[in-house]
Amino acid sequence: MNSSAPLSVVIPTLDAALSLPATLAAVEAARGSGLLREIVVADGGSADATVAIAEAAGARVLRAPRGRGQQLAAGASAATGEWLCFLHADTRPEARWCDAVQRFITSPENAERAGYFALRFDDNSTAARRLERMAAWRARAWGLPYGDQGLVIAKRFYVELGGYPPVPLMEDVALVRRIGKRHLVALDAAALTSAARYRRDGYLRRSLRNLFCLSLYFLGVPPGAIRRVYG
Numbered sequence: 001m002n003s004s005a006p007l008s009v010v011i012p013t014l015d016a017a018l019s020l021p022a023t024l025a026a027v028e029a030a031r032g033s034g035l036l037r038e039i040v041v042a043d044g045g046s047a048d049a050t051v052a053i054a055e056a057a058g059a060r061v062l063r064a065p066r067g068r069g070q071q072l073a074a075g076a077s078a079a080t081g082e083w084l085c086f087l088h089a090d091t092r093p094e095a096r097w098c099d100a101v102q103r104f105i106t107s108p109e110n111a112e113r114a115g116y117f118a119l120r121f122d123d124n125s126t127a128a129r130r131l132e133r134m135a136a137w138r139a140r141a142w143g144l145p146y147g148d149q150g151l152v153i154a155k156r157f158y159v160e161l162g163g164y165p166p167v168p169l170m171e172d173v174a175l176v177r178r179i180g181k182r183h184l185v186a187l188d189a190a191a192l193t194s195a196a197r198y199r200r201d202g203y204l205r206r207s208l209r210n211l212f213c214l215s216l217y218f219l220g221v222p223p224g225a226i227r228r229v230y231g
Contacts, residue, residue, distance in 0.1 A: 004037075005035055005036055005037035005081070006035065006037060006081055006083045006105060007030075007036055007037055007081050007084075007085055007101065007105070007152075008037050008038050008039075008040055008079035008080060008081030008084055008085070008155075009027050009036065009038070009039045009085045009086075009087060010040045010042065010075035010076055010079055010085070010086050011023065011027075011039065011040070011041050011059075011086075011087050011088070011089055012041075012043075012044065012064075012068050012072050012075065012088070013041055013042070013043045013044065013046060013050050013051075013054070013071075014043070014044040014050070015046045015047060015050060016048075016050045016089035016090065017046070017048040017050045017053055019090035020041075020050055020053050020054065020089050020090075021053055021057075023087060023088075023089055023090065023091060024059065025092075026093055026094075026095075026097070027092075027093070028057065030097070033098045033099075033102070035101060035102050037080065037081040038059075038060055038079070038080065038081065039054075039057070039058070039059040039060065040059065040078055040079050041054040041061045041062070042062045042064045042072065043061060043062065043071070044064055044065065044066035044068075044070075044071050045063070045066050062074055062078055065166075067167070068147070068169070069164045069165050069166050069167040069168065069169075069171030069174075069223075072086060072164040072171060073165075076155070076158060077163075079155065081155065082154065082155055082156075083152065083153070083154055083155060084152070084153055084154075085101065085150060085152045086147070086150060086151045086152075087150050087191070088147055088150075088193065090148075090196075091148050091149075091150060091191050091192070091193040091194075092191065092192050092193075093117060093150065093189060093190075093191045093192075094120075094189055094190045094192065096189055097117070097187075097189040099189070100188045100189035101115070101187065105152070105154075110154075110185065111154055111156075111157065112157050112183060113153075113157075113179075113184065113185050114151055114157070114176070114179050114183065114185070115151070115152040115153075115184075115185045115186070116139060116149045116150060116151055116152070116184065116185070116186060116187060117149050117150045117187050117189055117191035118132075118136060118186065118187070118189070118190040119136065119145075119190070119191065119193065120132060120190045120191065120193070121192070121194075122192055122193070122194055122195055123195040123198070123199065125203075127198070127203035127204075128195055128198070128203070130203075131198070131203060134207075135149070136186075139184070139186065142181070143176060143179075143180065143181025143182075144173060144177075145172075145176060145184065146172050146173070147171070148193040151172075151175070151176070152187065153179075161175065161179065162178065167224070168223055168224055168227045169213070169224075169226050169227045170214075170217045170223045173217060201231075209229070209230065210230075212229065213226050213230050216229065
């Protein structure tokens with residue numbers, strides 16, 4: 001741990017042995033920049049090599065109750081940095097991410113703002129490019145970047161907002177709605193995330209299902225019930 005560095009990266013995991021090494025390597029690339037303080041992996045009870053991989057990479061590993069919201073909340077609570085960067089285990093920031101984050105956190109006006117990465121999929125299809133553009137529009141027009149776009153936020157501001165709720169789904173939407181559209185900033189860097197669900201289910205079908213789940217959430221359906229629809 002670099003105790004003088006400002007940023008804690010928090011990664012929730014569950015049986016993420018296949019994707020986690022690339023994400024950890026991308027984050028570790030910032031180690032020499034003076035930005036990265038620590039990597040906190042909040043594991044929800046993995047049965048594969050996830051924990052061993054995280055420990056071998058030098059991450060702090062926490063055991064947390066299963067559920068992304070609870071794991072993110074536990075990781076944030078344990079993090080010691082003044083700034084937090086939340087990443088999914090299958091989402092890795094591009095090479096220049098640390099420069100973009102450094103610019104963001106050193107601007108005083110961002111003390112009560114949150115930054116998010118541009119979404120990129122590990123898929124060269126036209127459908128993937130179309131969905132990336134839709135995600136950019138959704139974040140810009142609605143103020144709804146999803147968790148696979150990461151989130152960079154001052155820990156003090158995060159705590160004031162109440163942090164991630166302990167829910168199995170929609171924890172990312174809940175937090176960015178509290179942050180508010182005017183306080184969300186697109187970072188000048190992208191994060192590459194897995195398109196496995198879209199390839200498995202079909203881009204159109206998966207996108208429509210995600211939109212349906214979002215609609216249910218706005219209608220007040222409990223996240224636990226939405227989780228069964230999400231699949």
